[in-house]
Amino acid sequence: MDYPHGQAPGAPIRSGIPEHGRIPKYYAVKAQVSLLVDELGEGGMLPPERDLAVRYEVSRETVRQALRELLLEGRLARQGRGTVVAGPKLEQPLSLASYTEGVRRQGRTPGRHLIGLEQFPCPEALAAETGVARGEPVWHLERVLLADDDRVGLESTYVSVARVPDLAEKFDPDSSFYAYLHDRLGIAFGDADERIETVLATPREALLIGTPPALPMLLIHRISRDTDGRPLERVRTLFRGDRFSFTTHLSGRG
Numbered sequence: 001m002d003y004p005h006g007q008a009p010g011a012p013i014r015s016g017i018p019e020h021g022r023i024p025k026y027y028a029v030k031a032q033v034s035l036l037v038d039e040l041g042e043g044g045m046l047p048p049e050r051d052l053a054v055r056y057e058v059s060r061e062t063v064r065q066a067l068r069e070l071l072l073e074g075r076l077a078r079q080g081r082g083t084v085v086a087g088p089k090l091e092q093p094l095s096l097a098s099y100t101e102g103v104r105r106q107g108r109t110p111g112r113h114l115i116g117l118e119q120f121p122c123p124e125a126l127a128a129e130t131g132v133a134r135g136e137p138v139w140h141l142e143r144v145l146l147a148d149d150d151r152v153g154l155e156s157t158y159v160s161v162a163r164v165p166d167l168a169e170k171f172d173p174d175s176s177f178y179a180y181l182h183d184r185l186g187i188a189f190g191d192a193d194e195r196i197e198t199v200l201a202t203p204r205e206a207l208l209i210g211t212p213p214a215l216p217m218l219l220i221h222r223i224s225r226d227t228d229g230r231p232l233e234r235v236r237t238l239f240r241g242d243r244f245s246f247t248t249h250l251s252g253r254g
Contacts, residue, residue, distance in 0.1 A: 187226055
């Protein structure tokens with residue numbers, strides 16, 4: 001099959017240009033800057049806004065709007081007072097594999113920064129999702145997700161204190177929680193339910209992740225069970241929309 005204008009599969013049809021051919025000026029500039037981004041390659045420094053405005057014969061505000069969209073899409077990144085070409089997005093599998101495994105598969109170094117680990121009486125809304133009776137203690141583990149020391153997400157994990165009583169003493173918060181459960185406690189994950197939605201970070205979340213509040217985030221809710229079908233954990237994870245994409249394998253069998 002021939003794709004319009006030689007575009008690759010997965011690209012916007014007709015490069016996003018309506019059939020009537022009229023496009024906003026900023027979008028035309030965005031298309032030109034996208035070509036420049038491809039030429040510069042990862043880490044390449046983009047010319048200043050004023051130079052781009054002269055090159056494309058538009059106002060600096062038009063250039064600024066084009067760059068804003070490319071920043072939100074993760075094609076560009078701020079570096080000091082300049083703008084550089086960003087690297088490819090991290091592909092996180094939608095599976096029971098941990099964040100650590102997903103990042104390592106792409107040659108990046110995963111890490112986590114502990115924000116807090118506390119226990120509190122389980123509220124009614126959380127009881128069914130964690131298999132804990134109302135009022136019994138649950139852990140809340142909150143960590144910033146890192147990839148090559150870059151902050152890329154924020155993760156909150158809720159789990160029964162009875163199932164992991166020594167979490168505060170024996171768990172390294174920079175390591176994989178899944179590996180701790182499996183290797184130290186002999187607990188294996190059986191299955192999970194996940195829901196994904198697009199949200200904006202709260203001011204607190206944006207501060208912890210180090211992003212503008214207007215940056216779209218991918219929010220994943222996960223409820224995991226062990227191999228016996230018992231609820232194990234409830235996780236809320238925010239991923240930067242400009243740095244992540246998600247993959248899964250679908251099968252027609254069964």
